[in-house]
Amino acid sequence: xxxxxxxxxxxxxxxxxxxxxxxxxxxxxxxxxxxxxxxxxxxxxxxxxxxxxxxxxxxxxxxxxxxxxxxxxxxxxxxxxxxxxxxxxxxxxxxxxxxxxxxxxxxxxxxxxxxxxxxxxxxxxxxxxxxxxxxxxxxxxxxxxxxxxxxxxxxxxxxxxxxxxxxxxxxxxxxxxxxxxxxxxxxxxxxxxxxxxxxxxxxxxxxxxxxxxxxxxxxxxxxxxxxxxxxxxxxxxxxxxxxxxxxxxxxxxxxxxxxxxxxxxxxxxxxxxxxxxxxxxxxxxxxxxxxxxxxxxxxxxxxxxxxxxxxxxxxxxxxxxxxxxxxxxxxxxxxxxxxxxxxxxxxxxxxxxxxxxxxxxxxxxxxxxxxxxxxxxxxxxxxxxxxxxxxxxxxxxxxxxxxxxxxxxxxxxxxxxxxxxxxxxxxxxxxxxxxxxxxxxxxxxxxxxxxxxxxxxxxxxxxxxxxxxxxxxxxxxxxxxxxxxxxxxxxxxxxxxxxxxxxxxxxxxxx
Numbered sequence: 129x130x131x132x133x134x135x136x137x138x139x140x141x142x143x144x145x146x147x148x149x150x151x152x153x154x155x156x157x158x159x160x161x162x163x164x165x166x167x168x169x170x171x172x173x174x175x176x177x178x179x180x181x182x183x184x185x186x187x188x189x190x191x192x193x194x195x196x197x198x199x200x201x202x203x204x205x206x207x208x209x210x211x212x213x214x215x216x217x218x219x220x221x222x223x224x225x226x227x228x229x230x231x232x233x234x235x236x237x238x239x240x241x242x243x244x245x246x247x248x249x250x251x252x253x254x255x256x257x258x259x260x261x262x263x264x265x266x267x268x269x270x271x272x273x274x275x276x277x278x279x280x281x282x283x284x285x286x287x288x289x290x291x292x293x294x295x296x297x298x299x300x301x302x303x304x305x306x307x308x309x310x311x312x313x314x315x316x317x318x319x320x321x322x323x324x325x326x327x328x329x330x331x332x333x334x335x336x337x338x339x340x341x342x343x344x345x346x347x348x349x350x351x352x353x354x355x356x357x358x359x360x361x362x363x364x365x366x367x368x369x370x371x372x373x374x375x376x377x378x379x380x381x382x383x384x385x386x387x388x389x390x391x392x393x394x395x396x397x398x399x400x401x402x403x404x405x406x407x408x409x410x411x412x413x414x415x416x417x418x419x420x421x422x423x424x425x426x427x428x429x430x431x432x433x434x435x436x437x438x439x440x441x442x443x444x445x446x447x448x449x450x451x452x453x454x455x456x457x458x459x460x461x462x463x464x465x466x467x468x469x470x471x472x473x474x475x476x477x478x479x480x481x482x483x484x485x486x487x488x489x490x491x492x493x494x495x496x497x498x499x500x501x502x503x504x505x506x507x508x509x510x511x512x513x514x515x516x517x518x519x520x521x522x523x524x525x526x527x528x529x530x531x532x533x534x535x536x537x538x539x540x541x542x543x544x545x546x547x548x549x550x551x552x553x554x555x556x557x558x559x560x561x562x563x564x565x566x567x568x569x570x571x572x573x574x575x576x577x578x579x580x581x582x583x584x585x586x587x588x589x590x591x592x593x594x595x596x597x598x599x600x601x602x603x604x605x606x607x608x609x610x611x612x613x614x615x616x617x618x619x620x621x622x623x624x625x626x627x628x629x630x631x632x633x634x635x636x637x638x639x
Contacts, residue, residue: 168290174313179484180384203367227266233259276459278333288452291399340466360480360486364483365443368488372440394445417450454480567631615627
């Protein structure tokens with residue numbers, strides 16, 4: 129009986145220790161990274177404020193169709209901006225400050241008030257729209273690079289957190305008086321740019337941002353045209369239903385609030401999934417994509433016009449899943465294959481911009497034109513659903529994103545020449561991370577490393593440098609270098625690459 133009590137006390141002490149350790153983990157979170165997540169969220173709030181609001185430029189125009197045409201111009205500007213960033217990725221890797229300046233200048237230009245005769249006002253509105261698209265694309269590219277470089281292991285959770293915060297900030301746009309909405313959106317731009325500038329000046333790791341050759345990055349790029357086609361399909365659906373929702377504000381004044389509510393629920397679900405199970409993958413979304421979206425869009429043919437906003441809200445909420453999944457997978461692919469973030473992200477977003485452009489253009493033709501007479505809307509609904517069916521039948525059930533390892537697949541590491549070096553067969557993506565940690569622990573035990581040296585070993589084997597290790601473990605630069613030297617000496621390696629090779633080739637006993 130006494131032994132049972134002692135064991136119970138021991139177990140209670142262990143449980144309490146684990147709780148304290150979990151709480152203490154927050155003490156080691158770098159505050160600059162938290163600031164970066166918040167700053168990035170304002171950038172995406174800028175994007176959502178534009179794409180989800182019919183009068184996103186907040187000008188006194190009675191013709192709602194002009195607003196809807198400007199959304200098409202905005203999508204075209206996004207495409208053009210991402211294309212230029214992709215083509216000039218090497219230049220922007222060396223001149224990130226210029227990309228930040230472009231973002232800030234375009235953000236300020238998009239807030240210039242319009243005045244004068246109608247022709248001048250329309251020209252100013254078009255210019256402001258183009259500036260908004262270029263600014264959003266430029267700033268989003270910078271923030272995604274920040275996340276991929278500094279939050280490699282938590283990039284999915286970081287992006288999901290950013291989306292949640294983005295829709296929280298977006299609530300300010302629709303809750304304030306419409307006269308003050310432009311100032312709220314402008315504050316998003318200024319805060320996001322200011323935070324990035326602050327990090328460039330104060331965050332030491334920002335000085336070590338990588339510059340990866342375009343050809344070298346492209347040689348390691350594993351994303352094929354199939355997942356890119358899925359991104360296009362999701363954006364087409366998003367643009368098509370958004371066009372009607374923007375137009376439907378004349379029937380449903382609560383449309384922006386409903387959009388905000390549905391979107392916030394979806395991104396909160398993504399955040400919980402990222403923290404817990406990671407069940408909402410690209411392969412899972414693709415299985416549900418066709419029946420859900422096809423059912424929502426087909427109802428356009430059978431319900432009264434004033435009720436069409438209901439399936440549109442459901443379709444848009446679901447379209448956020450492939451939109452988010454594409455960004456998650458792209459960032460994880462950038463991290464895993466050591467790609468140029470600026471180049472790979474801008475290339476992936478090209479497909480999303482094309483889909484959004486097609487979707488908005490199809491909505492414009494379907495809802496406001498009579499290209500095919502009275503059957504214009506049914507024709508476009510059928511064409512879009514047939515497009516979904518064609519894409520879904522083209523794609524198999526396999527996941528095409530290298531960052532999403534299905535059960536029974538291998539976790540791959542990319543070699544210096546772009547070859548795939550297979551490491552281990554896993555039943556779940558989480559097992560790959562545990563397998564890597566177990567190998568590091570086994571090496572630490574074999575070579576008699578101390579607890580602190582073991583922590584340094586885990587970071588070194590991931591390719592982290594001394595500056596990163598210093599920040600992550602909250603130690604001095606001298607101490608970090610001393611631990612690295614001791615690890616090299618004990619393991620009889622001569623460089624970080626030798627150490628990474630040692631971990632990669634190490635075989636666990638009993639495997």
